[in-house]
Amino acid sequence: xxxxxxxxxxxxxxxxxxxxxxxxxxxxxxxxxxxxxxxxxxxxxxxxxxxxxxxxxxxxxxxxxxxxxxxxxxxxxxxxxxxxxxxxxxxxxxxxxxxxxxxxxxxxxxxxxxxxxxxxxxxxxxxxxxxxxxxxxxxxxxxxxxxxxxxxxxxxxxxxxxxxxxxxxxxxxxxxxxxxxxxxxxxxxxxxxxxxxxxxxxxxxxxxxxxxxxxxxxxxxxxxxxxxxxxxxxxxxxxxxxxxxxxxxxxxxxxxxxxxxxxxxxxxxxxxxxxxxxxxxxxxxxxxxxxxxxxxxxxxxxxxxxxxxxxxxxxxxxxxxxxxx
Numbered sequence: 192x193x194x195x196x197x198x199x200x201x202x203x204x205x206x207x208x209x210x211x212x213x214x215x216x217x218x219x220x221x222x223x224x225x226x227x228x229x230x231x232x233x234x235x236x237x238x239x240x241x242x243x244x245x246x247x248x249x250x251x252x253x254x255x256x257x258x259x260x261x262x263x264x265x266x267x268x269x270x271x272x273x274x275x276x277x278x279x280x281x282x283x284x285x286x287x288x289x290x291x292x293x294x295x296x297x298x299x300x301x302x303x304x305x306x307x308x309x310x311x312x313x314x315x316x317x318x319x320x321x322x323x324x325x326x327x328x329x330x331x332x333x334x335x336x337x338x339x340x341x342x343x344x345x346x347x348x349x350x351x352x353x354x355x356x357x358x359x360x361x362x363x364x365x366x367x368x369x370x371x372x373x374x375x376x377x378x379x380x381x382x383x384x385x386x387x388x389x390x391x392x393x394x395x396x397x398x399x400x401x402x403x404x405x406x407x408x409x410x411x412x413x414x415x416x417x418x419x420x421x422x423x424x425x426x427x428x429x430x431x432x433x434x435x436x437x438x439x440x441x442x443x444x445x446x447x448x449x450x451x452x453x454x455x456x457x458x459x460x461x462x463x464x465x466x467x468x469x470x471x472x473x474x475x476x477x478x479x480x481x482x483x484x485x486x487x488x489x490x491x492x493x494x495x496x497x498x499x500x501x502x503x504x505x506x507x508x509x510x511x512x513x514x515x516x
Contacts, residue, residue, distance in 0.1 A: 197225055222414065234318070267347075271303045272307075272336055274303070288485075298351060302342070302497070304339075310339065311332050315451060316328060322455045345504075354489065408452065465516065482498065
């Protein structure tokens with residue numbers, strides 16, 4: 192699919208710039224140029240398409256949709272699915288959490304949405320397609336949805352409402368009944384396209400720096416780190432490789448745009464794909480900065496339970512990925 196782009200990168204780096212093929216610097220720069228162009232092409236296409244979908248399912252409509260129906264457990268799937276198609280970052284966790292809980296959505300369902308949103312979005316889908324192809328992308332998306340459903344269900348069954356902070360309890364105690372009726376704008380798809388394109392461009396601008404940094408790190412790893420370096424610590428033969436990768440990933444912080452180029456290089460260096468994906472999920476979904484934000488709405492005990500349940504689900508999914516792929 193992108194053979195033409197590889198030819199272009201080879202011509203630009205080895206002919207125009209005069210770098211030598213097979214050298215550490217030449218391979219690193221080639222990797223950077225090829226992956227940067229490829230990812231931005233895919234990101235533009237996927238972000239625009241997801242923008243079309245998202246224009247019909249904004250956050251307010253999702254909340255109302257989940258609130259006004261009794262889904263008999265199916266709401267965990269819907270929350271996780273909507274989390275994958277709506278733009279969300281950890282900085283939005285507090286207002287989204289409050290809005291969903293005030294709307295009457297069960298705590299477990301709310302947490303399923305919050306877990307799925309940073310794990311699977313338009314950026315990660317576009318980058319996964321370019322790096323690993325459709326098969327791995329589909330498995331990743333489905334596993335992200337299922338992981339969010341299971342984690343949200345477990346957290347819901349634990350009845351953690353008493354462990355919410357006093358700040359949240361006071362908001363819920365004093366909340367006024369609001370008219371959450373959603374008036375959908377009567378616009379055709381053609382009329383929506385300019386706004387969708389503008390939003391897609393804004394998303395691309397917002398993540399472009401992370402993408403460039405991530406690809407640059409990936410290029411350096413690709414060109415300068417020996418193939419067997421990572422295998423010595425988190426190889427397929429090490430039964431604890433997946434939990435080690437998750438533990439290492441939690442203290443780090445990045446979004447999908449920054450961590451996925453590193454994931455690609457880890458796989459190229461011989462790390463099992465399930466282990467590498469578990470690492471990236473931990474970085475994106477269980478970062479310390481996100482924990483600090485969630486501390487506003489969760490007591491320390493609830494936050495530890497939340498991180499523990501999600502980490503366990505990520506570890507299990509990592510092992511399953513290694514078996515399937």
